[in-house]
Amino acid sequence: MATTSSVGNSTSNSGVNQALQSGSASAADLQSNFLKMLVTQMTNQDPLNPMDNSQLTSQLAQISTVSGLQTMNETMTQLLTQTAAGRAMDSAALIGKTVMVPGSEVSVAGGVPGKIGVDVPTTADSVIVQVLDDKGNVVRTIDMKGQKAGVHDVAWDGKNDAGNLVADGDYAFKVTATADGKDVSPIALIYGKVQAISGDSTGVLVDLGDGKTANVDDVRRIS
Template identity: 75%
Template sequence: MTTTSSVNSNSGTSGINDALKSGSASAADLQNNFLTMLVTQMNNQDPLNPMDNSQLTSQLAQISTVSSMQTMNATLNQLLGQVSASRAMDSAALIGHTVMVPGSQVSVKDGVPGKIGVDLPSTADAVTVNVIDKDGNVVRTIDMKGQTAGVHDIAWDGKNDAGTAVADGDYSFKVNATANGNSVQPVALVFGKVQSISGDSTGVLVDIGNGQTAGVDDVRRIL
């Protein structure tokens, strides 16, 4: 008498379900595993307890969905790569132009300071700028009074609070802006000439020299 072994479809499908949840298998692997399981079940099923067709159909639909999603992800990644390359090419037009980007470092050369600015997300009733030397001392405080939302230039003539020209070198500056006593989160800005365009995992970057880079989306003004 020939004995027919019983193959439990639950044990086979559970393995595929686990792979689906963990993402440990590719769509091709899942399809191969499913077909192997299906053929094994058909060859070894118990005639008195046949496999559940609806469950297998449901599992096949899941595998088809995973395969479609992986194909879609690959296509989207290709499109994102093309968009990124296109943006880098478009951004190359910025080379040689002076731009305003987030930053807080400013240099003074021959008594002339670099241009600086501020981006106010909302209207501020008080805006002050502190210019700080390399030793951490505040050498100049600039009162810009109230300002509307937007990008504004900061007028610094390269002198300290006593009206004396500061020494050439590197300085930093900090902007404080408040409305009704609360900070409006101002963004300090610096000017620089774009030397080159590059890219990393965060997107397209503009290099304005002296080791300073900024995302192309952070450019506030182009001169």
Template identity: 70%
Template structure:
């Protein structure tokens, strides 16, 4: 009598899991593949050592779990797409508004500087804003008194440390803030007019008039 090898439960489960991870097979395809494997297994089982009911029940439970997981993943993906589309539509109301987002660029035109700010994760007893020219040289240092946690506006009058109005152009700035000598990790902020709404793998993006973009989640203030 020719002997045949059993296809045990663990191997069947592994084959199914491999199919799920290595392809885009649907839940229906997985069920059909499993049933084909099960029928083949039962047809080729050793009559003297047949598959017991517990083994069959275990395999049926495994395919049900795998199928349910894939169906849930498909549903969640669909829901996330709908939420993302809804957020993009909702964010369209920002077009034409001015928002405050992370950034480090400040412009001066006719002696007037654009608005800037800082986001303090926690209260700070020392906040220093340094404005730098295109060569990286500090032209103005602004020392602020103790500030509470949250978004704070920073006023720069467009002058250097000597009190003279700086030349028109684009400058950069950086912020340092400490509490009892410990860095509180401040975030430099800039204002920008929203001109467009778009999206990528990171989420919904706002396009600003200065040509930069920011994630809508990073908007700190809306004017």
């Protein structure tokens, strides 16, 4: 009796598993390749030890899963693209508005400083703001005492600790906040006027001019 070569279940399974892991083939390609392997397997199976129904069912279920997952992935990608486009259009309403976003730079012009703020994630019994010059020296310390959780404006009149107006220019500021002696990770905030809306891989961005941008999800206040 002539012998026949056996194409085992592992061969077909391996091909499907590799396709699942690489994600390089389309659902149609996977189905075509799978059917070719299955026909070859059934044609060359040992007639004395044919593939049982459970093997066939298992392999058909695998290719069905691959096809279903790829279709679902394509649908999700389309939905995400449409959602991103919709968010960008909705965010266009922010153009011309003043927003408060994370940042730690503030400018002084004509003796008047830009508006700054702080986001306190949880109620703190101590909130301290320090304004620094371009050399990193502290020119003003503002004690905001205890503050409840939320977004707060920082009142800085543009003066240093000696009560004199600081020179016009760019400054930085940092915020520390504690509750029972433990840091509560406050976030320094700046104000800016939205000039345009754009987007990148991180999402929708608000353009505040002078090269400053922020993710629209980081906007803490709109006025």
